Amino acid sequence: MNLLAGRALLRSMHPFLxxxxxxxxxxxAALRIGTLPVVLASTRPEETLRAYIHSYLKEEIQAEALVRSLAGFARFLPIAALLHGQMVNVSSLARDAGVARTTVNDYLEILEDTLLAFRVPGFEARLRLRERKHPKLYWVDAGLVRAxxxxxxxxxxxxRGPLFEGLVANCLRAWNDYRGLYDELNYWAPTEARGLEVDFLLRRGKRFVAIEAKAGTRYRPEDARGLDSIAELxxxxxxxxxxxQSPRLTTASGIEVVGFDELVTLLERGRL
Known part of the structure; x- marks a missing residue:
């Protein structure tokens, strides 16, 4: 008998925003050691991060018997960290980790189930350009990636680039869990135009918001190529x-250029 039927609620907790x-x-510091409470409270954050990964392997993976081969999963972990913010090709990842393709799928699910990482699917639409379908992988904290x-x-x-993109991804995900800001999170990358991509495409109802994250501090027109192209969606x-970091400006094509602090303000106030 399920005594919680109709009454159980699921709440997600994230690293500090x-x-x-x-x-x-x-x-x-957020890019260097992350924002996990246990790390920020430590006088030796780097040692704490190493201990966190060690404890994760021993207490969560091995003790719970989540994998058949702890050594195989331990080889997979740093390779998966290198893919932070990148599209995941399971076949290539399996070759690099020296395990079967099906095993990599299991490992990726374990990363998600143990709340260490999440995947963002590619957006698919009936446009003249066909979109890529490999998901992108993000870890939940920059410090864990580096550890x-x-x-x-x-x-x-x-x-800096992948870590900053990952920080933006985690802010979008966390604020959505807390505030319900959007219905779906994807990325956009047409196969017929290599190198053309938009990091995040948020859908709320029938409306889309496109976001590109760059670790630089100065606007460059080439950084807006993906956002210029997605205007046809x-x-x-x-x-x-x-x-x-960046002063606010609006390009001739209507793209809003903002700094990370302004994105945080928009998310906090629900004005995205």
């Missing part, structure tokens, strides 16, 4: 190009 840190939020790669310490230049009512 910028406003929850009440003025103590640092974008650089899984064993790449803690100062941020490398090549890390019906019912795209708003296009945002989000930089880590």
């Amino acid at each position: 910028p406003p929850e840190l009440e003025g103590r939020f640092s974008l650089d 899984a790669k064993d790449q803690l310490g100062p941020l490398a230049v090549e890390e 019906p019912r795209v009512s708003r296009r945002l190009l989000v930089y880590s």
